[in-house]
Amino acid sequence: MDLNTLFFLVQQMMFFSIPLLIVALGGMFAERSGVINIALEGIMIIGAFSGVLFLFYAQASTSMHPQLLLLVTILISGAAGVAISLPHAYASVHMKANQIISGTAVNMFAPAFAVYVARMIRSVQQIPFANIFYIESVPLLGGIPFAGSLLFQKTYITTYLGFVILAAAWIALYKTPFGLRLRSCGEHPQAADSAGISVYKIRYAGVMISGALAGIGGLVFVIPTSVTFDATVAGYGFLALAVLIFGQWKPGKILFAAFFFGLMKTVSVAYTSIAFLNSMSVPSAVYKMVPYIATLIVLSFTSRNSAAPKAAGIPYDKGGR
């Protein structure tokens, strides 16, 4: 395998891994606070939808600098993600509802809403946008031999955003009082409450952070891989859930899991451009199945000591023991 293939693989892998990473980190904040967020898929759709809708109008009217425009769009997607995650938070924190049910409701609502609004506006369900965010080579950094071509060429600003979010998530979870409170609410909310922490507030915060990250992740998934938004994120929300469990609810392991899955996915999509894989005459369907089978196999060897937050999925009841 020559160097160019390696560069190509890594560059492609980022397009699959980064959205998974961002969304799985979002899921982590919800689950570590004690709320199962199966609605990630729906939140991604809403985030991507509002972001792309904004781009659709903004690109027609303004001529902002592309990267600046992208950053504004990301903020809008995040805000939309927070907005759609609020009903889920309200149901699962205040109303003590079954978190799977309200998450499923969001998952059903999101694509229907996206298609419905798109049809009302454009009479077809696709919303196009011009992809002007591609970076051929980052100034200065792109010129570094090896590392430059590996990490700073043929990329999007969203890739680096993913790493920033990872670092921020790690610091927030392990190095701040908020992180400690969040984790304690997911493990033993009664103990956290007796130490003077408002479990409700922390859980709201957890779900809202996960909404913001999942909304951003939806946009990050759509931007490099397409030029229209078709009210779907191809099951990436569910895959992010898998990455979250695979990553044992810890930021570092989630990064590893997202890269593993992204690499498998890259191989399954781009195997024709990798010489030695293409020379083996394996049917393309096998490659399509590889990411999922590989995940199952790895999981079956690593799941013995699952470290799920103990109180995840259990509504907090002040009177409970």
Next chain:
Amino acid sequence: MILTGGFSDMFNIGQVLYYAAPIIMTGLSVGFAGKTGLFNIGASGQFTFGMYASILAAVKLSFLPPFLLCVTAVASGVLAGALWGLIPGILKALRNVHEVIACIMMNYIGMHLVNYLIRQTDIYDQLKNMTVRVPVNANISRLGLDAFFSVETASGSLRLSSAGGGIIIAVVASILLFVLLEKTKFGYELKSCGFNRDAARYAGINENRGIMLSMAIAGALAGLGGALIALAGTGRGIAVIDVLAHEGFQGIPVALLGLNNPIAIVFTGILVAYLTQSGFLLQRLNFAPEIIDIIIAVIIYFSALSLLIQGAVKFIFKIKKEKTESSAKNKPPSEGGGG
């Protein structure tokens, strides 16, 4: 239109029953797993695999006499679904893999595998990009239901609906499940695994076997749903596209609305099918059919909140009960006492 559309004439009632049959089955699949403490999000893959197996059996074994062929095709759908459900069950029981993630993976593996196998096993219709039509002999008898649920068109001919034996099979399956869960020792064992795994093991129940069996049964139910669609004689096949089967995910709200009770699932399945059929009619008024999904989502959301009301009612009753109990305690016990 939403309120009356599904029941506006006999034809529409028939269509509602036709759409209801498969989602009742996937709903039963999710609900049954839910009763045993597992969340079967893999009904979609099991459904597709069951559908594929029954189409394959129907096409390849078409030399069999009609009734036998139909039974074989249904049975192979059930078996294929059971196999697809059993794999996450084994992984969960023996390797502690979370069943949700295993099921999600199995959904995608099933979708890609079926798309591949359709071409390999030569039941691929190139023009329509889907599976070939199932031979008429293999279809589940419609038992005259299609003629009963029909309307007379202006030209005097009957417009038959797609209702058939499928809904009967779905209702029978739900009754069987109810009996299995509520009236047999085996069902009790499975349910106790769901309520408290450690207590079940303490009571001498093999909980690993319980997990595997309940996932296999859940898969079989979803596979049967696939068989019902494939053999309904409406020409529906598996389209070779990279999209997961919608029916599998519709089973989740059906089961949740029915609170995992097999009998209730029949009615919630009909409700969802009814809304879907009304949605088709709404298209005539220039509404996008997605409005129905929005409505269903809102209903599900509020059904999640309704559990709270149920809880509140129980709470009030509990207080009353405790009052009567405490007043009973205040009376001096006639014998024993202390303790």
